[in-house]
Amino acid sequence: MAFHKKYNTPAGWFVLFLTFSSLLSCSSNKLYNSKIEGKKISITSDYKDDSKIEAFIAPYRNHINKDLDSVLAYCPETLDKSQGKWQTTIGNLLADVTFEKADKLLQQRENKHLDVCLLNHGGIRAIIPKGDVTTRTAYEIMPFENSLIVAALKGTEIKEIAQYLIAGKKPHPLSGMQVYIDSNNNIKNITVKGKPVVDSQTYYVATSDYLYNGGDNMNFFKKSTATYDMDYKLRNLLIDYFKETDTLPVITTQRIITE
Amino acid sequence: MKRRDFIQKTAAGSALVLGGLSLSSFTTEPAKKITILHTNDVHSHIDPFPADDPRNPNMGGVARRATLIESIRQENENVLLLDAGDIFQGTPYFNYYGGELEFKLMSMLKYDLATLGNHDFDNGIDGFYAQLPHAQFDFVSANYDFKNTLLDGIVKPYKVFVKNGIKIGVFGLGIELAGLVDQRLYKETVYNDPVEVAKNITKTLKQEEKCDLVICLSHIGFAYRNNPDKVCDITLAQKTRHIDLIIGGHTHTFLSKPHIEKNLDGEEVVINQVGCYGLNLGQIDFYFENGSKTFNGRTIVV
Numbered sequence: 001m002a003f004h005k006k007y008n009t010p011a012g013w014f015v016l017f018l019t020f021s022s023l024l025s026c027s028s029n030k031l032y033n034s035k036i037e038g039k040k041i042s043i044t045s046d047y048k049d050d051s052k053i054e055a056f057i058a059p060y061r062n063h064i065n066k067d068l069d070s071v072l073a074y075c076p077e078t079l080d081k082s083q084g085k086w087q088t089t090i091g092n093l094l095a096d097v098t099f100e101k102a103d104k105l106l107q108q109r110e111n112k113h114l115d116v117c118l119l120n121h122g123g124i125r126a127i128i129p130k131g132d133v134t135t136r137t138a139y140e141i142m143p144f145e146n147s148l149i150v151a152a153l154k155g156t157e158i159k160e161i162a163q164y165l166i167a168g169k170k171p172h173p174l175s176g177m178q179v180y181i182d183s184n185n186n187i188k189n190i191t192v193k194g195k196p197v198v199d200s201q202t203y204y205v206a207t208s209d210y211l212y213n214g215g216d217n218m219n220f221f222k223k224s225t226a227t228y229d230m231d232y233k234l235r236n237l238l239i240d241y242f243k244e245t246d247t248l249p250v251i252t253t254q255r256i257i258t259e
Numbered sequence: 260m261k262r263r264d265f266i267q268k269t270a271a272g273s274a275l276v277l278g279g280l281s282l283s284s285f286t287t288e289p290a291k292k293i294t295i296l297h298t299n300d301v302h303s304h305i306d307p308f309p310a311d312d313p314r315n316p317n318m319g320g321v322a323r324r325a326t327l328i329e330s331i332r333q334e335n336e337n338v339l340l341l342d343a344g345d346i347f348q349g350t351p352y353f354n355y356y357g358g359e360l361e362f363k364l365m366s367m368l369k370y371d372l373a374t375l376g377n378h379d380f381d382n383g384i385d386g387f388y389a390q391l392p393h394a395q396f397d398f399v400s401a402n403y404d405f406k407n408t409l410l411d412g413i414v415k416p417y418k419v420f421v422k423n424g425i426k427i428g429v430f431g432l433g434i435e436l437a438g439l440v441d442q443r444l445y446k447e448t449v450y451n452d453p454v455e456v457a458k459n460i461t462k463t464l465k466q467e468e469k470c471d472l473v474i475c476l477s478h479i480g481f482a483y484r485n486n487p488d489k490v491c492d493i494t495l496a497q498k499t500r501h502i503d504l505i506i507g508g509h510t511h512t513f514l515s516k517p518h519i520e521k522n523l524d525g526e527e528v529v530i531n532q533v534g535c536y537g538l539n540l541g542q543i544d545f546y547f548e549n550g551s552k553t554f555n556g557r558t559i560v561v
Contacts, residue, residue, distance in 0.1 A: 030549055031291065031424075031425070031471065031547040031548065031549060032547065032548060032549075032550055032551055032552040032555065032557075033471070033472065033503065033545055033546070033547055033552065033557055034290070034546050034547065034548040034550075034552075034555060034557060034558065035544075035545075035546040035557065035558040035559070035560065036503075036504075036529055036543065036544065036545055036546070036557065036558070036559045036560070036561075037543070037544040037546075037559075037560045037561070038516065038517035038529060038531055038541070038542065038543045038544070038559075038560070038561045039516070039517075039541075039542050039561070040514070040515070040516065040531075040533050040539045040540075040541055040542075041327060041539060041540045041541075041542060042318070042538065042539050043307075043318060043319050043320065043323050043324050043327060043537060043538060043539060043540060044317070044318060044323075045307070045317050045323070047323040047324075047326045047327045048323070048326055049320070049322035049323055049325075049326065050322045050323075050325035050326045050329065051322075052325075052367070053321055053322040053325045053364065053367060053368075054322040056363070056364070056367065057305055057306070057321070057322065057360070057364070060352065060355075060356065060360050061305075061306065063355070064351050064352065064355050067351075068351060078313055125349060127313065127314070129311070129312065129313050130313075131311070136351065139350070139351045139354060140349075140350070143302075143303075143348050143349050143350065143351075143353065143354065144348065144381065145354070145381070169485070209441070210441060213441050213442070213443075214437075214438055214442075215438065215439070215441065216438065216439075217438045
């Protein structure tokens, strides 16, 4: 600190003070974030494929495509889960198809008939585009490995289902059951297969194992008095249906009905 | 501004007096730039959507994303490539190969870090663990406690990167799994409150790790219109300190531009989320200059 002596005291301290403060800012705070720029870049066909990446994917893709791209059915118009307040064409199709298949299985295995099918809106992961329907279509709609479960519920739980549906305001796929509401979303009547719900009666409800285990907070399934695991993946159920079907129906029947 | 000029001139003056100890080296150093690139909710979308797709015709695709990222790397030295979760599930690539191809491609694109989304549990903790050898990048999650699972010690709360002398702390946050993922899949993973966890972890990153930049990789969702009490990126930004950037996911939110919120200290937090399915890449550039923020403030261009 010899240089100290070259200055008269007040000036020397001044310089030292500034030097100290600038050294401090140099060591702990020398850089500061002065500017942030942010943007979204859309990945369009303007960007050419990286050939190395493309070559790496190709064998995986070819193997899957061979399996998936055979045409199974035809879809006359695009079925989209975002079109519809209380029900959608794709939701209706999934619920009705699942109902039909589950009913057949339940009859064969347990000699019982199904009453209701309830799936979830969030479980529909893609549209069914107008045109050819393939195994790939089924994978896109239902990528999840969910399987078919039939739960025995009392009429009180059927009423809980109705309350859940109306409170959630989502067009969950529903079949076999009708909920009548007024314009203020008050439930006026609940029917199963056209008949009023009886609290003490047992109803057989088809759903996915995901929902049965509490998914989407469908907690009424926890009160099941009996459960039948159909050991049938919902996607395979759909693929089997596509194989039997020539042209998919566009189903617009209402399940939640505003009076 | 005047005050800053004054200090710079005086500092230069004192440097002259000190002679050998050169302070001019840092006063004239050019600005540094850190580029954050990010994706979220890619959901196994490896191929572009077909040309006749009604919603996203001819969009996305990993091979194109690779070209775009490479072109950005050519022009920017200091790049971090991040993913905010839900890498898995959405195309047959996942059903056939269980995530192997997703992890291998992300490694080829040189991803630096990711967090787990709810769908990354779709083949169970075991299914995720089994694919980890294919990932040459790490996963972080600060609010999932994996202590009683296979991922104990593998998924860390945060990771610190040093790029061109800038210290960047990145931590992960995941969504509540109960009611969303079958418990048989996530097993004994414990979910902790994202805001409380973030408060602690940002303190660590700022005060102990002395990070210049704090980034949250979040899969808790951007906002919930029908459920305003549910924790989301907006409330996370508002109720914490020190976070510069939240890279979000889960809600598949297509923000037209990054969203800005104010944190507890009144400082800006940038939140960005680029939808889903690899349709977009987010880019956030941070510029660093000499001086102090209190004198100069910060410009945000979105």
